Amino acid sequence: MAHIIVVGNEKGGSGKSTTCMHVATALVRLGFRVGALDLDLRQKTFGRYVENRRAYLDRMTLTLPTPDYRELPEVAADGLQPGENAFDARLSAAIAELEPVSDFIIIDCPGSHTRLSQVAHSLADTLVTPMNDSFVDFDLLARIDPETNRVKGPSIYSEMVWNARQLRAQAGLKPIDWIVVRNRLGAQQMHNKKKVGAALEELAKRIGFRVAPGFSERVIFRELFPRGLTLLDLRETGVDQLNLSNIAARQEVRDLVTELRLPGVRAEF
Structure with missing residues (x-):
């Protein structure tokens, strides 16, 4: 069966779609078959990223490794089982289409609580939760005491992940490997960065996730996005000389894919 990677949280602007596109493209470049779904049915940023890529490759008559992106199929109301949710049926149908032809399926979730996102989290073998490196985004994971910065309790999102874990356990499935990715990390060891890091490490022990560095704030x-390209594509699209920022950003992508510890993915590439 395909290994399902879900990229989700309940906050926009944290880099979910960028993470999806770079991880998916990296895996295709490593020779894996990668299916892709976007559950944000309104914005579809991940879907548009792949569409931009296909359009750019057509214009430039190029061939680059690209994930197999699919739209959620429509499901007729009379085709639903009694009590079956239409969104559940659409997601199940999409997974059923992709599984026979995929080693990995990567799913981008919307930055809000939806039925599709809830179901997707219960399907995750690997859950990636990007967050901007601040206490504004930390609130996504837990409530914190403003005076002591001590964790008071899990957030609604963390409780949703807990419920997804319980559902998987009841179904006899392996536990979710949950990785919280710190995006937009500052280059300097700032005081706030240290406090966020300490709070994350404390919370990780309490509710069971791993912490990984993600992507710095870079214009690249x-x-x-408009061309649908990733940092791993630059040399093949005519960029012969990468500047230091681009080289560092490309290494961040490689480090993240390594840190996910996906089955069959070698430690370095």
């Missing part, structure tokens, strides 16, 4: 990520 915003520049690549």
Whole structure:
């Protein structure tokens, strides 16, 4: 069966779609078959990222490794089982289509609580939760005492992940490997960065996730989206000389894929 990677949280602007596209493209480049779904049915940023890539490759008559992106199929109301949710049926149908032809399926969730996101989390073998490196985004994971910065309790999102874990356990499935990715890390060891890091490490022990460094704030990520490109594509699209920032950003992508510890993915590439 395909290994399902879900990229989710309940906050927009944390880099979910950028993470999806770079991880998916990296895996295709490593020779894996990668299916892709976007559950944000309104914005579809991940879906548009792949569409931009296909359009750019057509214009430039290029061939680059690309994930197999699919739209959620429509399901007729009379085709639903009694009591079956239409969104559940659409997601199940999409997974059923992709599983026979995929080693990995990567799913981008919306930055809000939806039925599709809830179900997707229960399907995750690996859950990646990007967050901007601040206490504003930390609130996504837990409530914190403003005076002591001590964790008071899990957030609604963390409780949703806990419920997803319980559902998987009841179904006899392996536990979710949950990784919280710290995006937009500052280059300096700032006081706030240290406090966020300490709070994350404390919370990780309490509710069971791993912490990994993600992507720094770089202009290149915003520049690549209109063409659907990733940092791993630059040399093949005519960029012969990478600047130091681009080289560092590309290494961040490689480090993240390594840190996910996905089955069959070698430690370095």
